[in-house]
Amino acid sequence: MRILAAVGITAMFATGCVSKMPQTADEFRQMAPGAFMVAVQSFEVQRSVREVGETFRRRAPECLNVTVRTTSQSRTSYQVIETAYKPTVVTSANKAELHLQQKHLKGVVKVHQEPADGYYLFVVDAVAAGPRATKVQIIGPSRGYDVVVRAFKAWADGSTMGCPDMTKIG
């Protein structure tokens, strides 16, 4: 399962006959919807976009700027995967964006040309929908990354500020 998640980002674009991986967040927004194993979730929260953006700005570097090393062992195999994650938060008066990139440092073979900080894994867009309301859209893998999606949703609605345990990916 963990291996599936590791190769999933490549697979979800490659199986759609896409010869090029998204190199920017904008390309990811355009190419990801409709791609294999990609989910687009939209919901509204009762917080201002400024509050949502502030939470992204505070939590993303603390929680997501990490390198995770996982080991999987069975009777017949032993595998080590080392993955670096890089969050980027962009805020303006009416919008907040959170991008998450993933770069495999060890244990996964690269198939496609990837951006310098790794494949785009998630793009989260929060757009003002009123003084105390924000529409949030999460684009990312449909499987294997539930803990990250839970954290994004919690940060957006303010229910908890916890960091996702990135070792649970996959």
Added chain:
Amino acid sequence: MRGALVWGLGALLAGCAGASRYADLPEKNLVIRSQVSGARAVLGVHAVDAQCKLTYKGFVELDEPVARVGIPPGRLSYLVFEFATSSFWGGTRGSVKRETLLRPLPGASYDVHVSYQNELYDVAIREVPAGGGRGRDVELAGLGACRR
């Protein structure tokens, strides 16, 4: 079952690292409230010298809802909160950490909230000055802040 496995992993890790329990101080200035499920939570305590070099002082198991710990006031310490998990069927294990430098004020106490719930984890520290008062949230600062 899962708890036992996590505990077993933790004990193994602690044993491998030659880790020892923290030799606590009589004055307990840290009150650590833990809400942890699905992981083993441990606090590692390090002393920090003037060159920002760490000396490991031991670990404290955070396996009770409340733990009281004494950290030397007026001196810089480095606290590492580690959450270790393991999955039996996948043979997979991992750990995540939140770390901070802390120089406790003499007489002050520190309310520390540690949580690992639903695979989301957090550590929050609030400083309460000697004699009470409103206190302030302590921003967690990594070892890089030691040289600043």
